[in-house]
Every structure is written in C-alpha cells, then in structure tokens.
Amino acid sequence: MEYVVEMLDIRKEFPGVIANDNITLRLKKGEIHALLGENGAGKSTLMSILFGLYQADSGKIRVNGKDVSISNPNVANELGIGMVHQHFKLVHNFTVTENIILGMEPKAGLSIDIKSAAKRVKEISEQYGLNVEPNAKIEDVSVGMQQRVEILKMLYRNADILIFDEPTAVLTPQEIDDLIKIMKNLIKEGKSIILITHKLKEIKAVADRCTVIRRGKYIGTVDVESTSKAQMAEMMVGREVLFTVDKPEKKAGEAILKVDNLSVKSSREGVMAVKNFSFEIKEGEILGLAGVEGNGQSELVEAITGLKPITSGKITLNGKEISSLSIRERINSGIAHIPEDRQKRGLVLDYTVGQNMVIEIYDRKPFSDRGLLNHKAISEYAEKIVEDFDVRAGQGVDSITRSLSGGNQQKAIVGREIELKPDVLIAVQPTRGLDVGSIEYIHRRLIEQRNNGKAILLVSLELDEILSLSDRIAIINNGELIGIVNAKDTNENEVGLMMTGIKRGDTD
Ligand SMILES: Nc1ncnc2c1ncn2[C@@H]1O[C@H](COP(=O)(O)OP(=O)(O)O)[C@@H](O)[C@H]1O
Ligand SMILES: [Mg+2]
Numbered sequence: 001m002e003y004v005v006e007m008l009d010i011r012k013e014f015p016g017v018i019a020n021d022n023i024t025l026r027l028k029k030g031e032i033h034a035l036l037g038e039n040g041a042g043k044s045t046l047m048s049i050l051f052g053l054y055q056a057d058s059g060k061i062r063v064n065g066k067d068v069s070i071s072n073p074n075v076a077n078e079l080g081i082g083m084v085h086q087h088f089k090l091v092h093n094f095t096v097t098e099n100i101i102l103g104m105e106p107k108a109g110l111s112i113d114i115k116s117a118a119k120r121v122k123e124i125s126e127q128y129g130l131n132v133e134p135n136a137k138i139e140d141v142s143v144g145m146q147q148r149v150e151i152l153k154m155l156y157r158n159a160d161i162l163i164f165d166e167p168t169a170v171l172t173p174q175e176i177d178d179l180i181k182i183m184k185n186l187i188k189e190g191k192s193i194i195l196i197t198h199k200l201k202e203i204k205a206v207a208d209r210c211t212v213i214r215r216g217k218y219i220g221t222v223d224v225e226s227t228s229k230a231q232m233a234e235m236m237v238g239r240e241v242l243f244t245v246d247k248p249e250k251k252a253g254e255a256i257l258k259v260d261n262l263s264v265k266s267s268r269e270g271v272m273a274v275k276n277f278s279f280e281i282k283e284g285e286i287l288g289l290a291g292v293e294g295n296g297q298s299e300l301v302e303a304i305t306g307l308k309p310i311t312s313g314k315i316t317l318n319g320k321e322i323s324s325l326s327i328r329e330r331i332n333s334g335i336a337h338i339p340e341d342r343q344k345r346g347l348v349l350d351y352t353v354g355q356n357m358v359i360e361i362y363d364r365k366p367f368s369d370r371g372l373l374n375h376k377a378i379s380e381y382a383e384k385i386v387e388d389f390d391v392r393a394g395q396g397v398d399s400i401t402r403s404l405s406g407g408n409q410q411k412a413i414v415g416r417e418i419e420l421k422p423d424v425l426i427a428v429q430p431t432r433g434l435d436v437g438s439i440e441y442i443h444r445r446l447i448e449q450r451n452n453g454k455a456i457l458l459v460s461l462e463l464d465e466i467l468s469l470s471d472r473i474a475i476i477n478n479g480e481l482i483g484i485v486n487a488k489d490t491n492e493n494e495v496g497l498m499m500t501g502i503k504r505g506d507t508d
Contacts, residue, residue, distance in 0.1 A: 010059035016394025034207035039407025082154025198435035237437035253283030256455035262313035273299035288470030296479035336422035354397035357382035389415030
C-alpha cells in the first residue's frame with residue numbers, strides 16, 4: 001500500500017471564504033510530507049478535516065486504502081491519526097502523565113493506573129528520544145517540552161499518521177534542531193508525518209515531498225530534494241520572492257527617542273529586568289535590539305510604551321520627558337507599538353477589524369465628534385489600512401477579528417500602527433510566525449518608514465531579521481546593554497556571542 005492517507009478534492013467553505021477549494025493531498029507510508037502555504041491558505045482547515053474537527057463539504061478521504069468518514073477526533077484516533085495543534089491543549093496544573101491519559105477510556109473493568117501509565121510514558125519518551133519527564137507539572141516545563149508531551153500523547157494512543165501544525169513557530173533554534181531529530185526518529189520507527197509549515201528552510205531539512213496550497217487552492221506537490229526554495233516560495237505566494245531587503249544608504253538625523261540609565265523591575269521580587277540601560281534612536285534609523293528571549297527586552301519595551309513603571313532613569317521623546325506619561329499620552333506624543341503578543345495586547349478578537357483599526361484613536365476627530373461616533377469615517381479609515389496592508393478577511397472591515405489568520409491579524413496591527421504616523425515605531429517580533437510573503441511585505445514597510453525619517457526600534461529573536469533590517473544593533477543580556485554595533489561592520493557570529501554576554505573586545 002503506497003498511500004496511508006489520501007484526501008481527494010476536499011472542499012470546505014466558511015462564511016465569505018472558501019478555505020479549501022478541491023484540495024488533494026496524498027501521504028505515502030514512511031514519508032515526511034510538508035504542507036506549505038501562506039497564512040490563511042487553508043492548511044489548518046485541511047488538517048482539521050483529516051482529524052475530524054471539521055467535516056468537508058465535499059471530497060473523499062481514504063486511510064490505508066479504505067474510504068472513511070471521520071466524523072470526530074475519536075474516529076481519527078481509531079484510524080491511527082494524531083495531531084499536534086498550533087496551540088497546545090494541555091491542562092497546566094496537571095502532570096505530564098495526567099495530561100497524556102486525559103480523555104482515554106479505561107479498558108473494560110480496569111481503571112487507569114497512573115504508575116503504569118507513567119512507566120509507559122517513560123518508555124515511549126526513551127524510544128523516540130523525547131526527553132519528557134512523566135511527573136513534571138505542565139506549568140513548570142518549557143514550551144519545547146509541552147510540545148513533546150503533545151507528541152507523546154499521540155504515540156501513547158498508537159497513532160502512526162502524525163500531523164504537526166506549525167510546530168516550530170514556538171520553538172528556539174536549538175529546540176527546532178531537536179524536533180527535526182525527533183521527526184526523523186519517528187519515521188525510522190514506521191510513522192508517517194504531515195508537517196504544516198511556511199518555513200522553507202525546515203522543509204528542506206526534513207521533508208521528502210511538499211504539497212503547496214495558495215488561497216485555498218491546490219497548486220502542486222513536489223519532490224523536496226529536486227526543488228529549490230525559490231521555486232517553492234513562488235508556488236506558495238504566486239510571484240517571485242526576493243529573499244533580501246533593499247535598504248538604501250541613509251544618514252540618520254537627530255535623536256528622536258532617548259533612553260538614559262533606565263532601570264525596570266521584573267515581575268520576580270527583588271530582581272531587576274533592565275539595568276541602567278541607555279541608547280538613542282535617530283530620525284531615519286532602525287535600531288535593532290538583539291538578545292535571547294527573556295533577557296529584559298519585554299520590560300524595556302513596556303517601560304518605553306508606558307505599560308510598566310520605571311524604577312530610575314529617563315525616557316525622552318523629541319526632547320520632552322515622557323517617563324511618567326500614561327500609555328495614551330505617549331501614543332498621542334508620537335509612539336506607536338506593534339506588540340509582542342498580538343492576541344493579548346494588539347487586538348480585541350471579538351471586535352470587527354474596523355473597530356480594531358481605530359481602537360487607540362476613536363475618540364479623535366473625525367472618528368468621534370462631541371461624543372458621537374462617525375461610523376463612515378471609521379470605515380473609510382479602516383478600509384484604507386486593509387487595502388494598503390493587504391489584510392485578507394472574508395467580510396473586509398466587518399469581519400470579526402478572531403476569524404482572520406494570524407498573518408492577517410499581524411498585517412492589520414502593523415498597518416494600524418504605521419497609519420498612526422508616529423515619530424517612533426516600536427516593532428516587537430513583527431514577523432513572528434509569518435510566511436515569507438508576509439515577512440517580505442512587513443520588512444519593506446519598516447524600511448519605508450525608516451526612509452521616511454521615522455525612528456524604529458526593532459525587537460526580534462530572529463537574528464537574520466535584526467541583521468538585515470537594522471542600521472545599528474543594541475545587544476541586551478540579563479537586562480544590561482552589552483554594546484551597540486553598526487550593522488554594516490558586524491556579523492551573526494559577533495552579535496550571537498554578545499547575546500551570551502561577551503562584550504566586544506573581551507578576550508577569553
Ligand atoms: N472556523 C472558521 N470560521 C470562519 N473562517 C475560518 C474558520 N477557520 C478558518 N477560517 C478561514 O479560512 C481560511 C483558512 O484558514 P486556515 O485553514 O486557518 O489557514 P492556515 O492554517 O493556512 O493559516 C482563512 O481565511 C480563515 O480566516
Ligand atoms: Mg494554521
């Protein structure tokens with residue numbers, strides 16, 4: 001039997017959008033099959049159909065050569081299909097083992113015995129190199145381990161068709177390498193894998209074949225070895241993709257934002273997150289902030305935007321001290337913020353796209369006048385952002401924000417913040433979890449802002465992104481400024497070392 005799964009002519013429509021428009025995907029036994037597509041292309045929908053979470057409007061599914069009707073995830077489980085979702089579904093105050101057996105029916109007459117379950121968890125963990133601690137509580141383990149718990153959960157249920165929905169989006173580079181090893185182990189042990197991703201580098205590293213979909217439509221299936229990244233990128237976005245950003249030489253102007261000896265407390269008692277930190281950003285300049293996650297970047301940004309009070313130091317915008325202004329006052333003075341967590345801080349998911357576009361400024365003219373909202377003005381303003389920033393949403397500005405894919409939500413925030421026409425734009429992980437098409441787009445818009453004389457603080461965990469966009473790079477480690485270097489005279493190695501706390505010129 002060559003194919004373990006065949007999804008044939010699958011169609012699924014949601015109000016206003018055809019998420020899957022007659023898509024075909026065939027998974028061979030023992031292969032890693034990448035499912036590639038931009039945000040919103042329909043990848044999760046297709047896999048949710050295979051896992052029984054959604055029913056297709058039409059089309060056929062065969063598993064091991066037999067026609068099947070997968071009406072719910074239990075049926076999928078019985079067919080040997082398991083899925084690791086984009087957002088994990090673990091209970092935080094339960095242990096690893098408790099999470100793994102959760103929802104399993106005890107076999108006739110037997111109750112589930114935690115001890116033997118933990119033993120089985122340990123065995124599976126060792127067999128596949130998952131390195132999972134059976135008795136740890138979920139709230140105490142890293143995101144990487146939580147994901148491995150989800151993998152173990154599938155294996156515990158004897159799944160041999162494994163679906164991974166964008167598993168690397170939440171991982172560090174080190175954890176990604178580990179996951180790649182794990183997937184290879186799984187294949188060795190006879191499993192077959194569908195890997196959803198939009199990262200070409202990862203497809204090249206693990207996948208055998210790749211099916212590409214675009215805006216709900218099937219584009220093709222290719223052999224990964226003999227297809228270049230550029231070819232796959234073009235299939236995905238429907239046009240040629242440039243992997244580099246064009247950044248013209250530019251002389252920076254006056255300092256716009258100045259941070260002097262800033263100290264900020266962390267949420268842990270008695271610990272400082274930011275220590276005596278100083279830098280400035282000039283007109284027409286992108287200052288990149290490089291660092292390993294959790295080294296004070298978030299607190300620094302929160303202090304500048306007013307989300308967190310400072311302990312000492314001074315923040316100056318256009319010569320005026322703003323250290324004690326409210327968030328709203330800082331926005332009105334010219335600071336815009338693309339936040340790290342777009343769902344928590346960036347958008348109100350139950351509001352429409354239009355409402356979200358004016359959420360910071362609806363009380364200004366022309367959006368309101370003497371306490372009355374001007375819906376026409378709001379719609380026009382929002383429509384312009386949706387158009388300019390290529391935000392794809394089924395019902396335009398009237399779509400409920402929750403229904404947009406992550407990439408489109410992100411484009412909406414970027415558009416909203418740029419449209420504020422700020423003097424300083426603070427962009428935190430502006431492309432996290434996005435596909436190459438959207439990344440290229442957002443990068444171009446950031447460079448454009450720089451060219452227009454804005455001061456930009458770019459905070460990112462992606463070193464490639466920092467290196468290609470920044471004019472200067474500040475490196476933060478353990479809340480301290482390790483140094484500021486010119487992007488032109490540095491490289492990945494040097495910045496990477498500084499991120500570990502080693503200062504430029506330090507010997508041994
Ligand atoms: N439950 C839903 N209700 C309405 N629209 C949805 C729903 N799930 C997905 N969509 C829409 O279907 C399209 C495909 O989404 P999705 O499958 O999540 O894309 P991907 O996983 O490729 O990013 C998007 O336009 C998305 O907004
Ligand atoms: Mg998805």
